[in-house]
Amino acid sequence: MSTLPAQVLGDDRLDLLELALGGGLEPDRLAAAILPDAGRVTPGEAVAVVLTDQENTPLARLESPGPGGEWSLEELRHLPVGTGRQWDPALRRPARDVRAALADAEDVVALIVNAAPTWVDQTFVARESAEADRTVLLVPVSRRRRNGSEVGPGGLVRSALSLAPSAGTPAEVVVVPWPSSPPPGLTLEDVAQAYGAGRTADVVGQRDEELRALVAGLDDTQAQAVAALYPPASAAEVLRAARGARHRGAVVFFTGFSGSGKSTVARALAEQLEDDGLATTLLDGDAVRQHLSKGLGFDREGRETNIERIGYVASLVARHGGIAIAAPIAPFASSRAHVRALAEETGAVFLLVHVATPLEVCEARDRKGMYAKARAGEIPDFTGISSPYEEPGDADVTIDTSSGTVDEAVAEVRTALDAALG
Structure with missing residues (x-):
């Protein structure tokens, strides 16, 4: 049996995978949707492919006995879940x-x-x-x-x-x-x-x-009400002011070891803020590495450049009244201070959240096997093993996912954010 390259699944394909794992979609249709070469397997050849999330965590395995045979699907790990x-x-x-x-x-x-x-x-x-x-x-x-x-x-x-x-x-x-x-x-x-x-x-x-027209026209309700109260010139200025009005922006910056639960809490917080109608942008560490900071190394210079880029994008989001949530490891105090300065220069709220889950707990989770490889010397400059982590002394919120639930962590961060935003 030959093995196809692992397929990294984005959000849409993760939805399809969850649907298929629950029996709502046949594995054949899943394969056709996510594997571009599913219909071009060498005659008589059995193939398999591992499906991963964007953090390269193996989630499932798709196998085909060869042309004419039905694909099968095996779950390797439960898909991550959010809150709400x-x-x-x-x-x-x-x-x-x-x-x-x-x-x-x-x-x-x-x-x-x-x-x-x-x-x-x-x-x-x-x-x-x-x-x-x-x-x-x-x-x-x-x-x-x-x-x-x-x-x-x-x-x-x-x-x-x-x-x-x-x-x-x-x-x-x-x-x-x-x-x-x-x-x-x-x-x-x-x-x-x-x-x-x-x-x-x-x-x-x-x-x-x-009815469709009435629902679609809801956005025009304010304009119609303003037009009924003001003459045209005044109405235009009132609407202009309303469009320009915004809430104060914010940057919520998570830091902690790999496996500490940063991304999980950050995603759950983003979901909750969006559910409340707040414009929210999530800058997750692994996703940023694949796009914004692709090609950067993991030495100190590469790490600091990565954090500076995240901080710059987050400050742009906050400058325009949005809430930016970032969840990199961010091991160095100087980098975190730079991000805080970028945010505060825009007049935004900056909230540093230290996810202080102990190293031994993070290593025991070792979802992607990274700690084991670092201990074996296969990964240089690995935070907590072969590269230092400078514990923040200026954290606005400190949480530990080994002694509390995700919901509790989100509630603690949300309380601090709401208080800072006034």
Whole structure:
């Protein structure tokens, strides 16, 4: 059996992988969507490929016995999860589990809820579910960051939960991992069958043109109200001032050992801030290394240049009223001080978060096997092993993920951020 190069999955492909691991998508369709050479395997050759996240952590293994054979999928490690209602395991259930729970129902209708439902949508749900034995409200959510004007995944799930009682039959809400850009030929209607539905309807898709126009015109409400109160010249100035108004920007800068939990807490914080409608940009250490700082080494000079680049981008985000969240290791005090100075020069709030998870805990986690390689001398300049970590004495928040939950850590950082923003 030959092994294809490992495939690094972005957010959309991670959604597809989660869907497939739960039985909502056939491995063949997963392979076709994420492996460009899946259909061009040498005749008679069996192949395998390891699927990883952007941190190169192995998540699953796809195998094909050769042309004509079906692909198989094996989970190697649980996919990382975030916080918020969209990650609640009671709602984000695998397709096979939902299908099994609905097996005794003769008529199951799946209603797709992909936008905050209106009163008209609620009436539609009641009508469509009236004659069904069971109703499933499928809420498609994506890992990819949403547009600022859209209701976020958490808000969408809460809306669906409030909608469930309007169904005339027993109804449940099920969160479906769904890429923001699905591959050609894959529809939510197809996936709904894997969740046990006999028929499917799109709640938003049934809206007539008048309702669509009303929803689309919500952004014009302020302009119309201002125009009714002010003469044209004054109205233009009031609207100009409103467009220019912004919240004070902020940079939340996490530092700590590899494996300390920085990225996990940073992602969860970003999700929570976005769910609250705040413009948030996440600059994760590994992702930045692949793009903004590609080619830089891990010696002191390379590390400091990497942190300076992160700090510069974060300060630009904060300058325009956004919240930038960065989660590099950032082992050197001089680099962290430079980032603080860049942020504060723009008038933004700067919050240094030290994720003080002990080195032995981080090494025991060793998700990517990096500590073991560093101990063996295979990785030079590895922080905590062959390169120093200068523990911050100026941290605004200190957390330890070995003695508390992610939710608790996020709450502590959020409290400090809210207080700093006033």
